[in-house]
Amino acid sequence: MAKFYFETDAQLEQLDQYSIGIIGYGNQGRAQALNLRDSGARVVVGTRDGSSSREQALKDGFTAHTVEEVSNNCEILSIMLPDEVIPQVYSESIEPYLEAHNTFVFAHGFTVFHKTINIPNDADVVLVAPTGPGSKLRSLFEAGSGLPALLAVEQDSSGEAWQRCLAYAKGIGCLRAGGIKTTFAEETVTDLYCEQAVLCGGMPELIKASFETLVQSGYQPELAYISCLKEVKLIADLLFERGLDGMRQAISNTAKFGSAVAGPALVNEATRHELASILSRIESGQFGKQFLQESACGSPVTNSFVSAEKHSGLTRTGLSLRDDLHF
Secondary structure (H helix, E strand, C coil), X not given: CCCEECHXXXXXXXXXXXXXXXXXXXXXXXXHHHHHHHCCCEEXXXXXXXXXXXXXXXXXXXXXECXXXXXXHCCEEEECCCCCCHHHHHHHHHHHHXXXXXXXXXXXXXHHHCCCCCCCCCCEEEEEEECCCHHHHHXXXXXXXXXXXXXXXXXXXCCCHHHHHHHHHHHCCHHHCCEEECXXXXXXXXXXXXXXXXXXCHHHHHHHHHHHXXXXXXXXXXXXXXXXXXXXXXXXXXXXXXXXXXXXXXXXXXXXXXXXXXXXHHCCHHHHHHHHHXXXXXXXXXXXXXXXXXXXXXXXXXXXXXXXXXXXXXXXXXXHHHHHXXX
């Protein structure tokens, strides 16, 4: 059974004696830095000279600091950089400047799960992974609410890592909604798997294939686009608000019967076999190695894939519709 934690389970005072260094001021880093500061924590932001993220940090009222300065002077280091960037930045600008007994905070378990950096044995290593983008984390915080988070401890050198993990989660507003205890491995595998199997892999490919099937059969691209892509949000909202059963109750009897007939035909044994293969590649670390190799080579597979989609009939139809119908 999952274990849940809320604001009453955490003490912000756990952070009082420490400086929190946010390394990486992108979407997630910016939101966490602002939320922590608004919660009363002492926050320092580390960025590169001349970067757009440094300009944004200065606009937000933070003082300009290098990654090296933050690494040398902050007891808690929040690594908010892209997974593929972390190893080089860590080896060049973080590791040589570390003090003893640091606490490392990650918003995703990839780096720790795949052991892409060498974290000192005397450090605490915790995971505070908001279940949504930084923009949502910030807007909910400002509205007095929060985004749920996944929480874990990989190393507990101090004996207080879990308390610091909870305090940090409270500081960014996540415990207003709730935190779920997990592990770095579980968070990494489930996150990568759902991205590939459903959110960013499976669902977009199903949309593309359905659109192409309709168009190739002579139906108007505009109607195919609206039916196969735009209306996904309507169902996604129902799923988010009511769950699978609630979504079924909200749709027509025709849609219910159609889903009962077509759904199992689409997700058949061959599909389930491929889903299991995707999971296996992630669990074994094979996907992680492939991703890092792809990044080191300039991301040719990714760039080719994105370029093809950018010039597809589906994309062109969407652009035209947005101009014509103003949505």
